[in-house]
Amino acid sequence: MLVSSIAHQAGRPLTVALVSLCLLLFGTINSSHANNQQADKAQLEQRMQSLQKDIKGLQNWLQQAQQKSSKLNQQLANSERQIGKLSQRISERKDSLSSLQKRISILQAQASQIQDNLFEQEVILAQHLRQQYQLQQRQASGLLFSLTDATDASRIMAYFRYLHQAQAEQLSAYRDSLNRLNAVQQEQADAELELQQELFQLQQQEQKLKTVRQEQKTTAKQLQQERQSKQSQLQDSNAAKQQIQDLLEQLEIALKKAQIQNIGQPFAKLKGQLSWPLEGKVLNRFGQQQAKFPLSDNGWLIEAKEGSEVIAVHHGQVVFADWLKGYGLLLIIDHGAGYLTLYGQNQSLYKEVGDKVEAGELIANSGISGGQQISALYFSIRKNGRPQNPRQWLIR
Structure with a gap:
């Protein structure tokens, strides 16, 4: 469930927690349990109510401060x-x-x-x-x-x-x-x-x-x-509110449109056999957070020149393709059975939500979007929302 995951993110910035929440939600899209999907939606709505309460409190404080x-x-x-x-x-x-x-x-x-x-x-x-x-x-x-x-x-x-x-x-x-x-x-x-x-x-x-x-x-x-400081908090809260609203809308779309059919071998049986999304030097170890990239501990930063081709490591369906704070242009592919792959910090995206992709198919060009200072691809594998070590899945 999402409650424990959200508690784990409590010590991180609001945007980071929201991004993790988004990934957890998309990780459950292909679940066979409709009740879990509804619980995820309720969790977002509860967070929305909490934010609205915080916003009202900040507005009252600012009025009194004035x-x-x-x-x-x-x-x-x-x-x-x-x-x-x-x-x-x-x-x-x-x-x-x-x-x-x-x-x-x-x-x-x-x-x-x-x-x-x-x-x-x-x-x-x-x-x-x-x-x-x-x-x-x-x-x-x-x-x-x-x-x-x-x-x-x-x-x-x-x-x-x-x-x-x-x-x-x-x-x-x-x-x-x-x-x-x-x-x-x-x-x-x-x-x-x-x-x-x-x-x-x-x-x-x-x-x-x-x-x-x-x-x-x-x-x-x-x-x-x-x-x-409070005004900045208010702006962040309003931005987070809008982001949650967008996530709710995307969740509704994903719940209706995401009907992934596995073709060929399932993702879980290809551990250690997946192709790399692009060739390059890994700039960090899994679990090692980079100050310039808050969620780098959830995946890899693979060094690449701007415009380098990024390919899908396995077949699946695109469930997210848009700019996200901290990730830049981000593309998420659902491979079924709760498995997701994330491709962030791109210069451009070639797929949209709902598109089906095959292993090795071009999906993006790497870049420095998201406010980063170095050209690299952010790559992450998730199972039911939990980060997996890419080294255990990709061909060595």
Whole structure:
């Protein structure tokens, strides 16, 4: 039955599993048990239903992913706008801070100048005080009146007092100016500190928003990659669905038209006596899978130039003649009693479904169809869908 065969193919790509399923089905066409044929058809229909369910699930997921993507893009746009506003505020605060620092520098220069002037005035005032003191000492000792009259002495004393008072007032004014400058300077320094703190907070907010934006971008990128992967799965599932539909149609045709009549000796009695489909070097061992040809372990790859003639190894009836993914142009001949031979990767086919062929009859030209990189013939023998080693059947 097909169930065990399909389970065996579960680890392979979907297309490979479908191809194997197709071969298993054609291997049962000539069976005398109609119930088995109907079971094979039911198996395909069940797979079709499963695929339809998968397709619906993928479509629902993609719809939800689209909504999530739209929401993420909106959040990303909001983050960009907030970062833009913060950047503007940061720029404004930096300009204000720069202006304030220039103002503080000017005030510091003015305060330094006033401090220098104040120091000079204090020096001059000290000199005048010493002179006034010396004058008073002379007056007290009577020396002054020996040099000038009383009127001159009185005038000099009045001058010193006036000068002392003027300098004291100027000194007081300097000190007031210095105090005011120091107060303004302190106020400006406080404002600078406040601006720096605000600027630091704004920069922290900006950094947090940039981190959030990067996370949103990463999430959006991952979602986009996952959407692409799911979209690819959806395309593969739709292709597989169509392929199964085609296989069902071909099975219907094969069940109606394939009436193989054995002529001469049956296939089973010619083990080790069959002619080669073409002459060439075998590129792989049976059971050895080639990375460039996923099902090469089910048969042989026989090296051949493009256009080399391919012949039927035994008489039978063509049950498949078309392009199949992975096999290229593939021709399958039913030899009766559950035996099939497969000829793949051809450049051209000369037979159609339903045609009867004789041993040694030209059926195809070899090539590189199916996306392969090397010109070769894929040849396989199946009994009830199970691969047989060609080396045991062909003439050595």
